[in-house]
Every structure is written in C-alpha cells, then in structure tokens.
Amino acid sequence: MTDWNTRTLTVISAGLTQPSSSRLLADRLAAATVDALAGRGITADVEIVELRDHAHALTDNLLTGFPSGGLREVVDRVAKSDGVIAVTPIFNASYSGLYKSFFDVLEPGTLDGIPVLLGATGGTARHSLALEHAIRPMFAYLRAATVPTAVYAASEDWAGSGDRELARRITRAGDELARAMAARERADRVDPYADPVPFEELLARQDL
Template sequence: MRLVAVSAGLSTPSGTRLLADRLAEAVHGELEPQGYEVESRVVELRELAVAIANHLVTGFPPPPLAAAIDAVTGADGLIAVTPVFSASYSGLFKSFFDLIDPGALTGRPVLVAATGGTARHSLVLEHALRPLFAYLRAVVVPTGVYAASEDWGTGGDAYAEGLPARIRRAGSELGALMAARSADPEPGDEISALERQLSDLRFD
C-alpha cells in the first residue's frame, strides 16, 4: 500500500512535519500487524514552494512537483497536515491542492490534521480542511487531529484524550479505510462477477 503524507510546515525542524510523521507511524501500526506492506512518502511543500508558484503561472510543473502530484494522486491513503495561518490552512497548502485535478482524489481515504500555537484554532479542521477535501471528493476519516503547542507531551485527562491517543485513533481509522478499499474488487472484477451471475441465470 502507498501512504503519502503532505506537510506544509515552513520551519526546520517543523511541528507540522513531526505530526505528519507520527500520523504515518500510527497508520503503519494499524496495517502492518494485518499483513499489509506499507510504503510511505512525505511530500514537503516547503521544498516545492517556488515550483508551485511557477506552475500556477505557467501551467507546467517541473519534475519534482510533477512527481509529488503523482504520488498524492496515486496514493492508497493520504495524510494532509498544515500549519494554521489567519485561522485557516496556509497559502502554500492551498496552492498545492489547487494543482490537484478535482476528480483525482475521488473516494481516496484522507486524514486531515493541523498545527497551531493555540487550541483556539482547532475548528480549522471542520471549517476549512474538511470542505476542501469534500470538494476534491475524498473520504475524510472521522477523527481530525489538531496539535497546539501545549498538546505535545500531554496525555490528556479524564475528560479529553491527549494528542497521542488522537493520533492513534486517527491513524487506525485511516488504516481501516485503506484496508477496506484494497479489499474492494477492481471495476473489471465487478464486471466479470456480474457476467458470471448473468450466465448462471436459467430462463424457463
């Protein structure tokens, strides 16, 4: 299975990249005990910023950007993580996904996540990220993960799950959707099965 994480973090080291890595580890932890072999890749948008801007102007992606787009559209599961800017996803994050064909992620399982300095922006998952991927016709897992600065290293309390628990739950949900999708028959298989059913029919 191909798992791709898109990280729109700008700094080095990046909390956004760290969250993407932790989420990818959680997906591996869900799928590998079931016998699935998972190949992971992280797309760092910071490294593609100039190429993204040029592509928006010229319409022609250079090879590294084209490879990143192909990786995202060819993934069996996608993790999308952005820092919060002005109460929404970053411009770099949105610019990259503006380059994705609206039908290219149809039915693709996606886990959305974001990082920010304060928990006040946690609703960015619901008012910005989910609508974006709904437009792209992806299937977004129920649990989105928002990590504020104070969430790192906390285990939660009796009333709320800590960040590690939310990461595990979201990773488990994405892994389950990826496994279910891989178990679905290919379109050609569905047609063959239908043909077999029709050929078995007997008419009086």
C-alpha cells in the same frame, strides 16, 4: 506484478520551518497508520513530502498550469496513493497558502475516493475548529474520503497530559485511515498526459 498486500501512503506536510510542528505531527500520524496497517498484515509504501521544498515549483505551476520536476513526481504519486495524510499549520484561522496552493494544482478528480487523514498545528487550541470549518470542506469539494477523526496539535499538546491525549487521537485517526486503505480496491489511475494525441492527428481532425 501488483502486490495486493502493500498500500501506498503519501504524507503532505506544509510546515514552513525546519523542523516544524506540522512535520512532527505528520510523522506521528504516518507511524500510527503504518502500525495499524501492519496489524492487518499490510505493508506500507510511505513517502513524506515537505511542500516547502516545492514552493517555487508550485508558483510556476499556478502560472503555467503544469507541474515540473519533483513537483510532477509528487502530484503523480498522490494520484496513485491508497491513502493521504495532509497536515498544515493554521494561520489566521485557516490553512496556509502553501498548503492550499498544492491542492489547487491537482487535476480535477485526483483525490476522488482516496482516504485522507487531516491534521493541523497551531499555537493555541482556539484554532482547532479550522479543521472542520475550513479544511474538511475543501477536501469534501475535492471528493476525497476524509476519515472521521482529524487531529489538531496546539503548543501545549506536545508535553505531559496534553501529549497523552494527542497520542490517543493520533492512534485512533491512524487506525481509521488504515482501515479505509485496507478496504480500498486498488486500481491503476490513468495519467491524462501519458498518451497524448499526436500533433499530426490533431491537424488532420481540423481539416475534416
């Protein structure tokens, strides 16, 4: 039975180290979203995905065209999510290759209409515009419904007055994502691989 008071939230972190600032930001964005959903009487089913754990599987997927093992589970979960948080470190004024590889392997239409909160981390505030000139356009192409507030955290944002401002942005972004998730009409998505055409039927069609 579908629980209409529960929403599925998948959190993607492309941090390369452990721990990483990208994972820290992802955790805080997730917590803010969960709190905002709870304020609306909605329970969150949350899973945090570290892409570094799937790096080899992503390379295999790019070569074969099919996800395997744990990566397949992540891809399936994203397709069924009511909301996604996607956080990347910024390298050379853009998203990381690991981050881009994950969204490259998703089937077309996977993110159609799914609310997405964008986050990024970097060593300096000068890279913050990467969210708008590189990351948001990619999700627009993927037809995701990105929330208005994207959150960038530079090194100086993790302490003192910087952290207070970061906390304010995180709270606002989490509330925007929760609002979009709460309003989303839940529907089961069709897995294109779940009901394959039998091989015998394919042969019969060729004989016609």
